[in-house]
Amino acid sequence: MFKRSVLSIIVLIQLPAMAWSQDVEGIDYRWYWNINAGLVIPDDDIRLNEANVIDLRVGKHLSEHWGMEMEVMRDEYDFDIDFDLKHYSAGLNLMYTNHEPLWKPYFLVGVGAIQADSRFPETTSTDLIVNLAVGGSWYFAGNGARIRAEARSRLDTNNSDLPGQDGFGDGQFTIGILVPIGD
Helix, strand or coil: CHHHHHHHHHHHHHHHHHCCCCCCCCCCCCCEEEEEEEEEECCCCCCCCCCEEEEEEEEEECCCCEEEEEEEEEEEECCCCCCCEEEEEEEEEEEEECCCCCCCCEEEEEEEEEEEEECCCCEEEEEEEEEEEEEEEEECCHHHCEEEEEEEEEEECCCCCCCCCCCCCEEEEEEEEEEECCC
């Protein structure tokens, strides 16, 4: 039910946004997919062992500077005690990109839902998530494929007593590949 609700909201928001698209020279208006992997610094804890993240995004530039992405994410923490905390999220990101420099810097703000799932103790909760990020992408191959790097602050409303769940927010650092879809 949770996944269907989030997907429905994303589709309803995305359909009108496609009509905003303009044809400005030098900007790639094709849909793209993007996969990223990296590490997470959970809340105010700086232990980096076993804190990894992977996300998949599908997006499109809507105008000269503005773009939108749909994102799903999964991360996992261990904390050296076999804690087995995992997060799953789905959200919608709005991006402001400067296409002038070769490395295409951007600012991102996103909103969605995140589900925390731990095995010891066995608990599950779903909370609001807000993403704030800066990043950039560099062309490395023909037809628009790019390397993408991002630093993100992932803020959630989970404030339980579990490790890594104090409601403060997570630092997330990823690198990935962005590939346009179509010609």
